[in-house]
Amino acid sequence: MVVSSVRDHGGRELRAGKGESEASAPGRWREVLSGPWLLPGHDGRLLVYALVDRSVLRWTESAQGGDHWLGPDILPAPDVTRLTVAQGGNRYVHLIGRQVRENGDGSLTAELVYAIQYQAGRPMSEWRTLGNPQPSRPRSAQTGLPAAAVDAAGALHVFAPTAEGRVLLRREDAKGRWEPWLDLGVTAALDTPAAVATTSGHVALLAPARAGALTWCQRGPDAPMERGHDLPVLALPGSATGLETSPGRVTWYLTDLRGGGIVAARPGEWPVPLGGDPGDGRHAALTTVLGGRPCTVLAHRDAAGRIMLGVCAAEDERNGVWWTDTGTTCLGDPVLARDSRGRVAVLAVAADGGLILARQASGRELVLGDWIRIGTNRWPTPHVGV
Secondary structure (H helix, E strand, C coil): CCCCCEECCCCCEECCCCCCCCCCCCCCCCCCCEEEEEEECCCCCEEEEEEECCEEEEEEECCCCCCCEEEEEEEECCCEEEEEEEECCCCCEEEEEEEEEECCCCCEEEEEEEEEECCCCCCCCCCEEEECCCCCHHHHCCCCCCEEEECCCCCEEEEEECCCCCEEEEEECCCCCECCCEECCCCCECCCCEEEECCCCCEEEEEEECCCEEEEECCCCCCCCEECCCECCCECCCCCEEEEEECCEEEEEEEECCCCCEEEECCCCCCEEEECCECCCCCEEEEEEECCEEEEEEEEEECCCEEEEEEEECCCHHHCCEEEEEEEEEEEEEEEEECCCCCEEEEEEECCCCEEEEEECCCCCCCECCEEECCCCCCCCCCCCC
8 A cells, every 4th residue: 555645736745743733723624523424426526524613514526536626615504513424326415413402491402403415516405303212301412423324215214322222213204204213122222323225225223232233124125124133242332334245235344342453243144353453433444346356445543543444355354454554644534435437535634634535546456646635724614594
């Protein structure tokens, strides 16, 4: 893996570290509250989303596969403190937020809201409410950050964890109408579940629990969520990512608290240790073809804050994952996507708070080119309004 220095669009080298003090940098970037996400748009251009200071910021590639970006567009998200983003096969982007408001007596009320972007570069829809599976005021603020997935028919599934260890589902029916909240029947789940939709039309869910990892899966499109095999791993909450590694088959990649390393887990199989020294964030995963073979690409932030990339043959983790230290530090979790040319792209928040991106430079191997900046090195001041 070859990773060179970070450069801006003009080719000038940019350095982030003690030589450029965050505290002294004028107009430095505000904290990213959720994200970033890197997604393909309907026209093949990549999109970047991040929740910053009550606004969702969105960047769009100016041309497919290019290094120049438009934006950020500022999409107001009043009182949204956390965000989840999901995308379906139609490339619509669904944003699900946890909106918290303070009441007159000082208590907090939370509800889940959602909005949709239908096409790259177009305005986002207005925020609509999903309510809260715990409608009473004291309990509503205890609802955790939901997971979300979009099935093959374009129906959004939202999974909300509660402080009591339950997981509740609200989803759209075949006509796009929202069904009532449905309790999935557990009381031991921890915060931050993970959901994934497969090309065969069903949705799978994993929730960390006190004694293992709980799973659910649909038998087919529009079918109910059914409890699956519990996985014998102590999943670090917030670390799990699901990936369809073969048609209709999901592999979960997560940090196992027992050993501290990464594991690959598939229902009905023993988890496969992948090694590594991950930090406390989520793993990113995608499928691609390298050297003519289907492969899985993994990315995470290690305990020292560096971006690590791993590659293995699809569903053949037992024969080893090739890990590479990119030498680049980041804040939060790096994310992965494929661009319009099929190249793997890695996006992260750099140590100085700016967004950086690197792409695969070779078609047969995962060799990264230079890191570039996306947009400016400062967040714009969000405005109020629609």
